[in-house]
Amino acid sequence: MKNGKYGISDVAEMLGVSKSTVSRVINGNEGVGPELRKKVMDFINEIGYQPNTIAQSLSKGRMNIVALILGDIRNPFYADLTFNIQRILNDNGYMVMVLNSEYNIDRELEFLKLTEQFNFAGLILITAQEKAIEERLKNMEMPKVLVNRILPYYTGDSVLIDNFQAGYQATMHLIELGHRHIGFIKGPGVSSASSQRFAGYRQVLENYGFSFDEKCVFESDLKLETGRALAQQFLEIKERPSAMVVVNDMTAIGFMDGCRKAGIRIPEELSIISFDDIAMASMYGIELTTISQHVDEMGEKAAHLMLKQLNDKDAKTERIIMEPTLIVRKTTCECSEI
Amino acid sequence: MKNGKYGISDVAEMLGVSKSTVSRVINGNEGVGPELRKKVMDFINEIGYQPNTIAQSLSKGRMNIVALILGDIRNPFYADLTFNIQRILNDNGYMVMVLNSEYNIDRELEFLKLTEQFNFAGLILITAQEKAIEERLKNMEMPKVLVNRILPYYTGDSVLIDNFQAGYQATMHLIELGHRHIGFIKGPGVSSASSQRFAGYRQVLENYGFSFDEKCVFESDLKLETGRALAQQFLEIKERPSAMVVVNDMTAIGFMDGCRKAGIRIPEELSIISFDDIAMASMYGIELTTISQHVDEMGEKAAHLMLKQLNDKDAKTERIIMEPTLIVRKTTCECSEI
């Protein structure tokens, strides 16, 4: 080899055996006598030979890398998910390529293209409910796992929270505390998780005959700063709701911050409930009432679904649905305006 | 091609030209007439041909992926850094492979091995100051950028905060507030950022003739939960310090939480200052006094250093040193015990 490193041919030559033999030893394939095998192994360790992954991949037709497409790694929910997925896949011989779509469809499509060009072994998606995406996915013949999202015609493996139920549950919690005028902060329009939660919220309103007020619905890109900014818009509402359901903890924390800095007392004047239960949510001074998505478990299940497909091309598809859990802390209380 | 997809040979054949021509068009290389070029381009777009990156990489001898080794993506400081690095490198045709070492040397060494096997184009490290690592790096001939860490004999590109200065500055802030008995929570022993900050702290103590108390020094793995747990150890100290310098915001937030839940008032009874200035640090209820590392700028500089090397093999090496900035919020106040 040029690079000063050894190639399989070098090893074979120096050892006086064929490349095939060395290849078999590297991959632990049978068909090599014990003595020869040991001899090759020892020699490889001695000179520090490392097989070239690119060449292996080209030959095998696929790379042992799994792509993970998500919105923004800075969101703790995604970071937690990523960490667990990565840990498990790494331990099983795969690397994980994290791709930040920044909630942008074109970027996602671009990543899907790259996923094909790189011949990645698999694809884990926390992605947009967008026709273009779904169309593209159909033509990609590789292990796929959809996480916490729904695509109408997608039939492959997926692990998700019952987000409708989560939205319903969150809103019910507020109703039970006596709230009647409840607002909502949505996520990006392309997030099915957000849509489902919103649908659950609407359902409660309808079931209990409370009117839905368009002016009390906002949209966030799930970032802390955005939540803070939305507080300004919230302040301008004439008849402010007594409670808000917020699409995720990060937005809620920012929103709370903005409201409190404007003098609104939480929860006395405004109850807030959100979704995710990130680590920060339990902190003194934050203590957010939230709906847990069991993110660790979710990541582990996603990773295992991927491994299953990776190891068995014909494995039956699974659709794992997890139950959300209400965690009551200190940002919700009984409505004082009754 | 087998896969149902087109390869360069297919394109060449269908078009009645040679592979070379198609290759030239794909890569925008000169040596193809305008008409032929357009004809090929159109055809490629029409049938949706995508070059196989693995084959390209094998041929070129390197993969357009940059490895990024860090401790734990769940730490917001790393997540911010990662996001910016990724954004810039993606925009320049590279992908970024994030590798979580979990602050474990063996894992890091394993990742370095993989980096070689995969023929990654470059390596960005936020890594341990460990002889084994440094030794390994020497033998890796590829663009490298060290971020916020120091390795004694490393001479390549790096971008870092003056962490000694940061530690000094933080401690001085407390001294100026009248504190005399100041404790410290370190990071993992292998983190040079932590060591440097600790050294700065020791220096202040020495300069002002205040005694150093071993019992008031703890160690964290930079996680929130660990900070919370350390609060329990802190409570057991007989003569508790009136102020603590904490290695990073996440640990500090957890530590604060633990202390407050145990009834300690902050800052009245205990002042806390830390490092990073993550987004959460400015939240109502947290409002941490901290030393900013200008993480966004840091990520951008790291990415640009990498691009520079990627584009110019013989670029001169740079060592960018940034100044830390003290941000005073509400977790420090004048010492009441004077």
Place this chain on the structure above:
DNA sequence: TTGTACGCGTTATCAG
């Protein structure tokens, strides 16, 4: 059990 020869898809070198 071991070795030979070809294929993987692309780039690069050298003729024409």
Place this chain on the structure above:
DNA sequence: CTGATAACGCGTACAA
């Protein structure tokens, strides 16, 4: 300006 052909490093039928 264009084309044939040899690498790139490894896996794998197939032959010995």
